[in-house]
Amino acid sequence: MFVELIPILLFVCACGVLLLGYPxxxxxxxxxxxxxxxxxxxxVFDPNLLKALPDRLYGTMTNGTMIAVPLFIFMGVVLEKSRIAEDLLQNMARLCGPLPGGLGVSVILVGMLLAASTGIVGATVVTMGLMSLPTMLKQGYHPSIATGTICATGTLGQIIPPSIALVLLGDILSSANQQAQISLGIFNPTPVSVGDMFIGAIVPGLLLVAMYLVYMMGIAIIRPKWVPPANNLAPIDWPTLVKSLVPPVLLIALVLGSIIRGAATPTEAAGVGALGACLLALSRGQLNLKRLSEISQSSMKITVMVFTILVGASLFSLVFRGFGGEELIHHFFDQLPGGVLMATLLVMVVIFLLGFILDFIEITFVVVPLVAPVLLMMGVDPIWLGIMIALNLQTSFLTPPFGFALFYLRGVAPNEIKTQEIYRGVAPFIVLQLLLIGALALWPSLATWLPSQLNPVP
Known part of the structure; x- marks a missing residue:
């Protein structure tokens, strides 16, 4: 009986060590x-299992899909440090700002583009907080509306492709799907690519942005004093707006379009995006050797963090399986009343709670490989599951009192902004995200229809 509990004890001890603050x-x-x-x-543990670790790590490091991670990170850092988003926000504010709620609409739209370009929640929240929060407060926006909008748009990097989270989820779920189908006796598994994840996230991502915009316009109608028209802004300069808006939109469209049309793999598209971001920054006079060095160092730090966590997670999952943890999860889900519905709900609740203490990278590398094969064997669609996990974590990052996005914004917000105002501001956006998760649960085709049309299974 004690041996059967070792996997649970291993997981609990790992969470405990993390709560102590260790890397x-x-x-x-x-x-x-x-x-x-x-x-x-x-x-009670076979030491020969550890001999498989070098092969697993080598296979991961030589995985062509994972090369997309540092390239997308580099692309996002270039766009972030070249002040492209800052210029875009200023011009969008001049366009929409004179309308009630217009500045909030500008923040949501620019945040969507920044999320699509960076794909990193912390970077987006901090950047949008530094750029837009002082302006929104100066123009008379209610602090809770301003902070809630910035936090919510900052987390769009989880679901708006090309997202780092979707790259990692796509790779993990592809392996889990192969494992599940082989276990079911299917020796020609249906492939699940990162491109499928990107395509599946388009409709939910756009729906979420549309819900944010409708909420902001609703506030402008119900509480116009909370989102007043922006005054004292320079008149809109259309050539400048087009110059600041069109190039980054074209770059993102080129990256996603090449993946969707099958003209390039996600890794190849990421390379095109990284090169395009450099050319875009160079054309604006924002790229020199000093800044390129800063961009490279920042990209290297994030990349090393991701792959170091991957090494630790690979060792953890290997030992967890060596103690029979995978069989324990299988047995638990088989005995769980309610079948696949209850199993999926339980996994989502656990991931949501873990999102308070773990970043999406750790959850993707540690939790998803343990539970995904079981759910996929029960008939859950891998693309739908990946989108649900991404939305679930996005909601977790917004939820008080432990949401990561709240901590990021708290770190750059003025001292006069109370933490309670940030909490109140994100509450409506949490409700909107829960509504979208509920809609996806009722209509899985919101995530699966577009991939099935663009990449039909023969």
Whole structure:
């Protein structure tokens, strides 16, 4: 009986070490090694399993899909540091600002584009907070509306492609889908690509942005004093607006369009995006050797963090499976009343709660590989599951009191902004995201229809 509980104890201890503040990658790897040594000494863990670790890591590092991660990160950092988003926000504010709620609409639209270009929640929230929050407060926006809008649009990087989260989820779910179908006796598994994840996220992502815009316009009608028209803004300069808007939109459209049409793999499209971002920054006079060095260092730090966590998570999942953790999850879900519906609901609740203490990278590398094969064997669509997980984590990052987006904005917000106002501001957006999750649960075709039309399975 004690041996069967070891996987649960391993998971609990890993979470406990993380709560103590130790680095994620070393917490996962260190906890796994300690339990593996204990298992080897007591004879309940096969030491030969650890010999598979080098092959797994080598296979991961040579995975062509994972090369897209540093390239998309580089593309986002270039667009962030070249002041493209700042110029775009200023021009969009001049266009929409004179209308009630117009400045909020501008923030949502620019945040959507910035999310599509960076794909990193923390970078988007901090950037939008520094650029737009002082202007919104100066123009008389209610603090809760301003902060809630910035937090919500900052988390769009989870679901708006090309998202780093979708790249990682697509790769993990592809492996999980192959594992599940082989377990069911299907030796020619249906492929699930990162491109499918991107295509599946288009409709939910646009729906979420549309819901944000409708909410902002509703506030302008019901509470116009909370979102007053922006005054003292320079008149709109249409050539400048077109110059600031068209190039980044074309770049994002080129990256996504090449993936959707099958002209390029996500990795190839990421390379095109990285090169295009450099050319765009160079054409604006925002790229020199010093800035390129800063961009490279920032991209390297984020990339190293991702892959270091991947190494720790690979060791953790290997030891977890070595103690029979996967069979324990299978047995638990089989005995769970309610079938696939209850199993999916339970997984979503657990991921939502873990989103308070873990970033999406850790959850993607640690939790998803453990539960996804079981759910896929029960008939859950992998694209739908990936979109649901991304939306679920996006909601978790907004939810008080532990949401990561709240901490990011709190760090750059003025001291006169109370934390309670940030909490009140994100509440309506949390409701909107829960409504979208509910709609996806009722109508999975919102995520699966477009991939099936563009990439039909023969």
């Amino acid at each position: 994620v990658a070393f917490s996962l790897a260190g906890t796994a090694l300690i339990f593996a040594c204990f298992g080897i000494i007591t004879g």
